Amino acid sequence: MPAATRTAAKRASSKTAQDYTAHHLQVLEGLEAVRKRPGMYIGSTDSRGLMHCLWEIIDNAVDEALGGHGDRIDVVLHRDGSVEVRDQARGIPVDIEPRTGLTGVEVVFTKLHAGGKFGGGSYTASGGLHGVGASVVNALSARLDVEVDRAGKTYAMSFRRGEPGVFSDVAGSEGAKDPEHDFTPYEKGSELAVVGKAKRGATGTRIRYWADPHIFPTESGFDYDALVARARQTSFLVPGLTLVIRDERRLPGTKGEDGPVEEVFVHDGGIAEFVDFLAPDSAVTDVWRLQGSGTFTETVPVLDASGHMSPTEVERECGVDIALRWGTGYDTRVSSFVNIIATPKGGTHLTGFDQALLKVFRKQLEVNARKLKVGSDKVEKDDVLAGMTAVVTVRLAEPQFEGQTKEVLGTSAVRTIVAKVVETELTAQLTSTKRGEKQQSAQLLEKVVAEMKSRISARVHKETQRRKNALESSTLPPKLRDCRSNDVEATELFIVEGDSAMGTAKEARNSEFQALLPIRGKILNVQKAAIGDMLKNAECASIIQVIGAGSGRSFDLDAARYGKVVIMTDADVDGAHIRTLLLTLFFNHMRPLVAAGRVYAAVPPLHRIEVVHPGSKKNELIYTYSEAEMRSTLAGLQKKGRSIKQPIQRYKGLGEMDADQLAETTMDPAHRTLRRVTLADVDAVAEVFELLMGKDVDPRREFIVSSASELDRERIDA
Template sequence: MSDDLLTPAPPAADAQYDASAIVVFSGLQAVRRNPSMYIGSTNADGLHHLVFELLDNAVDEYEAGYCRELSVILRTDGSCAVEDDGRGIPVDPHPDSGRPAAEVVLTTLHAGGKFTGSTYVHSAGLHGVGLSCVNALAESLRVDIWRDGAHHSQEFSRGEPRTELIKEGPAQRRGTTISFRPDPEIFDTCEFSTRILGERLQEIAFLHSGLSARLVDERSGTVARYTFSGGVRAFLDHLNGDATAVHPEPVVVSHVGDAVSFDLAFQWTEGYTEELRSFVNGVRTDQGGAHVDGLRAALAAAINRYATAHKLLDARTGERITTVDILEGLTAVVSLRMVGPKFDGQTKKRLQNPEVGHLVQDIVDAEFTRAMEADEGLGRRVVARALDATRARLAARLASRTARHQRRELDIDYGVYQRQFGIRSKNWHESCSWLTDEELLAKHAEMCDVPADGRMLDVCCGSGVVGGSFKGKVGEMIGLDLTPEMVQLASTRLDRVDQGTVYDLPYPDASFDLVVTREVLHLLPQPERPVSEIFRVLKPGGQFIVGQIVPFADEDAFWMYRVFKKKQPLLYQMFREEDFRSLLLGAGFTDVQMSEYLLWESIDLWIDTHETTPAARREIQRLFYDAPREVREVHPFEVLDDGSIRDQWRWCVYSLRKPR
C-alpha cells in the first residue's frame, strides 16, 4: 500500500469549526427543515397526519367531557378545516411570554395543556408539538376560537404570525376551528383524500360513543356523518362485514384501572388474514406495540393450554399451535386508555410501555380462559380453527417435500409470466436492491469450479446479471428466458440469449458444464420438473449453482410466505432450507455446498412494482407492523421512524454436482 494512502488529506483552506459553525434553529425552523422527524413523511401519509393531529386535540376535548361534535371540511381552495365544540384554546396571556396562549401553542414546540395531567387525563397529544407542527408545515393557517363569550382569530404563514390575535366580537358558542393550506414546498402532494379522512373519522366515532363526526367535502358537495354506539363490539362487527364467523358471539374484555383501562373485542372468521386495529387514547397505533403483543401472547397461551387440557392436540407428534396459526382469520379491536403512554415517535404508531403488555396479557388470558371453559363450543371451535391452519401449513410443507418427478401435465399460463415480467423489465434493476448487489452476485460467482472454456447456461436469466457475474470464469455464457423484454435486456450481458421455458429446455442432454439460476424455483408449480430439466442438460460432473431466499426458522416461514405471496401473486412456495436441499438432492444432485449471505432490503422499494396492488402494499406493511413476537425473535427487520421498513433476507447459495 502506498504511503500516500495513509496520509490524511489536508483540510480545505477555508474550513473552520468553531462556535460560529454551530447552527441553532429557532422557532419552528427545525420542523420545516426536517418534517419527517415530526410527521413521519412528506407524502400523502404525512399530509393526512396533519389533520390527524388536529383531530387528536378534538378527541382529547371529548375525553375531558367538553366536546360532542367535530367536523373536517375540505374546501375548494385546497385548504382543510377541523372544527370542534370543545372549550376553545385559551386566549389569555401566557404567564411566561405575555403572548396569547393560543399563539404560544401554535408557534412553540412542546407547548400545550397536556403535560401536568390536570387538564387532560387520557391525552392523545402528549408531546406538545401537534398544533405547532401543523402551523409550521402550512402555507397559511387561521385559528378561530369561541370562548368565554367572545370570538377571536389569528392568521399565520409557515409558522410565523401574520396578524395579532384579533377579537372579532361576541359569541354564543364555544369551540375551535383551525383552517390550513398545506405548504407545496414541503409536501409531495397537497390533495386530501376523503377515503383516508373518512376512515379516521369512522374509527373515532366507533371508539367514542356519543361523539358525532362529520366530513364535508365542498369540492364535490358531499357530506358524510359518523355516529355509532356499541363501542369496540360494533367496530368489530363492521370490520367483519359479511365474513362467516367461526363462533357466533365475539369475546369482549374490559378493564378499568387508575392508570390503564382498555376495551377489546375479538372473533375468528373463516378468512385467512388477520384484521387487527389498535388504539391508544383514541389514536391508531398502526404498528401495534405492547398492548397488541399482550393480546397475542394471551390468545396463544390460553388456546394452547385449553387444547392440551382437553386433549385436542396430537401428543404423539408433539403438536402445538403457533401464534401465526392462531392469528389466521382473527379480527380484533383494542382500545387502550392510559396516563403517560410512550410511543416510538410523534406519529405514535407503536406503544412502548412494557407494563401495559403484561397487564393486557394477564387479564385477557384469564377472561378468555374463563369464556372457553364456560362455553365448550367456543373453545373447541377456536382450537379447531387454529389447528386447521396449523395442519394445512404442515401439509403444504410435506407436499413440497414429497412431490418429486411427477410427470403429470402442467396447466401453466405462460402468458401471465410474460406479461408480468415484461412490465417489470421497465424498472427491473430499480425495483429492489438484491438484483444487482455485488456481494450477493460474488457469492454465486466464487463457487464456480468448471473449466475456463466451459459452457454456462443462465436459466430464467432475467436481465442476465447473474450469468454476467461469471464473465471470465467460463468460455461461453448463454441465457434463457420466457419474456422477450428480458431476452433483450440479457443480450447486453451474455453471449447469446434464447427464448424458452425452463419446463422444456431447448437443449440436448449433457450440453453445459455449468447451469446457474437465482430466486426462480419458488415461482414455479412442481419445481421438481425444472430441476430435473437442469439436471438433464448438465454434462456428467457438471455444476449447478442456485441462490434462494429462505426463512430463518420455522417460526417465520409461514409469515414470510404471506409477505411474499402478497407481493408476488405467482409465488407457489416459500422454501425452508431443508425443503430446498431435499428438492435438489431428489433430482439426483450430489456434493452439496452452501454459502449464506444476509442482505438488508428496503420493503418500500420492493413493493413499489406493477404486480403489487396498493391494497397488497398496505397489507404487506401491516404484516411487518403486526408481526408476532415469535417472528420478531428470529427474523431481523426494522420499522424506521418514518414508517419505512428494512427487512433482512437470508440468501442461501448452493453448489451441486451431477454425478459422473
C-alpha cells in the same frame, strides 16, 4: 507524494480546521426548526405528510371529546385548497400563560412542546403527547386562522408560516381569506382580537389553514377516502362522537365532482361494532369483549418549585379494551390503538396480546387434547390467528411512542398488563358453562386444531418431492391423469366435471403438459362448511392434494404443481354452479393462486353450426359461444345465401363433443378461449361470495328476487 505537495496539503487542512469555528454552527429556534427539517416532525412532505398534519388537528379535537367535552367534529375541504376543523369542545384557553406572557392560543400555535398534555391535569389519556401537533401544522402552513368561542365572546388570531399578525382581508368578498393577501406581523406585542359574540354557553374551536406550497409539492393533496376511513375508525373508537366530513373541492374523478359531498359517521356500539365492520367472513363466534386495567410506575422528569427538572416516580393506570371474534376464513385482521391513535406497526400492547392469546389456547388444547385429538403437536400463533378479527385498544397517560408519527407503542409495562387481562378474560370466555358460549368455544377450538393439522400436512407435503415419475411411488389420487412435463410454468391442470367429459378430455388433451382431474357432481360449499369438514371432503381434498401447495394460511404458491388451473364445466346452469363452488374453494383456501392469475375458466361453445357445401367439399363447422353470437352468425350466413344443416346443435354438456371438437374449441391453446379469474377488490369479492354462498339466506333471496328481471330466460334449460 512529493514533500512540497504534502506540506501544501497539510497547510490547507490546517486552514480548513481553523476556519471552522462556532460561528459556522446554526442554531434553529422555535418553529424555524420545523420548516428546516419538516420530515422529523411529520414523516415526509408528500401527501402522507399533508394528511399527518390534518390528523394532528383532528386528534386534538378528538382528545377533547374523549374527555367528555363536545360530541361533534366537522372537517371541511374548501375549494381554495384550505381545510377547516371545527369542534364544540372547551375551546383553547384565551387567558395569559404566566411564564411566556402570551395568550393560550398563541402558546399552542407557536411554541413546540407546549400544551395541556404534560401532566397538568387537563387530559388523563390523549392521542397527542409531544405538544408539537398544532405548532408544527402552523409552521408548515402558508396561513392559519383560529377562532375560539369562550365566555360569550369569539376570539381570533392569524398566522403566516407560524408568525402571528394581521392579513389584509376584504370582508364580504369572494375569496375573502387568502394566504397571498398582504400580511403585517405584530412588532411589539401580539393581539388575540375579540371579533364577535358567541352564543350563551357555546364553546369550541375553529381552525382553518392553507398548507405551504414551499413545503408540500403542488401535486400533494388531501386524500378524501383516507380522511373518511379515519373518521369512520374514530367514530367506532369514541362511541357517540359525530364526525362530519365535507368535500367542496369538486375534484374530477371524486364523489364530489358534481358538487359538495358530505358524509356523517357516528357509532354507539364502540369497538364491538368496529370488529363486525372489519370482519371479512361469516362468524364462528360472537364478538367477545375483553376488558380490564392495571397499574405501573415509571420515572419521569417533573418541574419542581425551583424550576429544575427532577426525576420523580409516578403511578400510571392502563385501561385495556379488546373486541375480537373468529370467522370461517383464515385471514387475520388486527387493528391496535393507543388513546384512539392507530399503531399500525404494533408495539408492546400488541406483543402482550399475541403472547397471552397463544398461551391461553395452548393451555385449553392441552386440557381438551383427548377430545380434540390434538396428539403431540403444538399449536402455533398462526393457527390461533387464522380467521380472527380483533381491535386492541389501551388508554394511559403519556404513552411512550417511537417517534412523532406514533406508529409503535414503546411503554414496556403495557405488555404485562395487556397479557394479564387477555389471559384472565379469554380463559373465562373459553371455559364458560353458558350453553351458547360453550358451543362457540368448542367450534373455535376445533377450528384451531384443524388449522394446526392443515399447517403440519402442508409442511410434510412440502418436504416430499413435487412430482413423482413413473418409477416412483405416488400418493396422488388414482383418478388424476397427470402430464409428463416437469416444467411447472408450462403445465395445466383441467378440473373436469363428470366422467363422460373426462373420457372425451383424455383423448382431446395434450398429455405432455395437460393434466386432468375429474370431480363428481357438486363439491362441498366451503363458504358454509368448517375447515375440518372441507379437509374431510373427498373432492376438496383431492383438489388440494393434486395442486400440492397446501391450503389456507399455509398455502405456498411456489409449491404449486401446475402453472394454470382450468375449471372446465358444462355450459349450463349446473356447470355454472359447480364453477362457482370451485371458485369458492380457491378464494377461501387457495387465494394466492387466484391473486397470481393462475386460475382460469374454460369457455366451451354453446352451439355448432354446420354450413353445407355443395358437391364433395367438406361441410364447414362454426362454433358460437352465446345466443346473440349464434343469431348474428346465422343472419350473416343467410345474407350470403349459405345453406345451414338443421337442426343446429346446442351443447348441454362437454360429453356431447367428440375429442377433436373438444380439443379445437376448449383445450387446444391455439384455438381455445380461457377466462382468467382475477382479484381486483378482495373485500368486494368476499361480499359477493358471502351473498351467493353464505349461511344467511335472506340477503340471497332478496338478491335473486331483485335480479330476476335481468335474467335471460332462454339461458334456462327447461
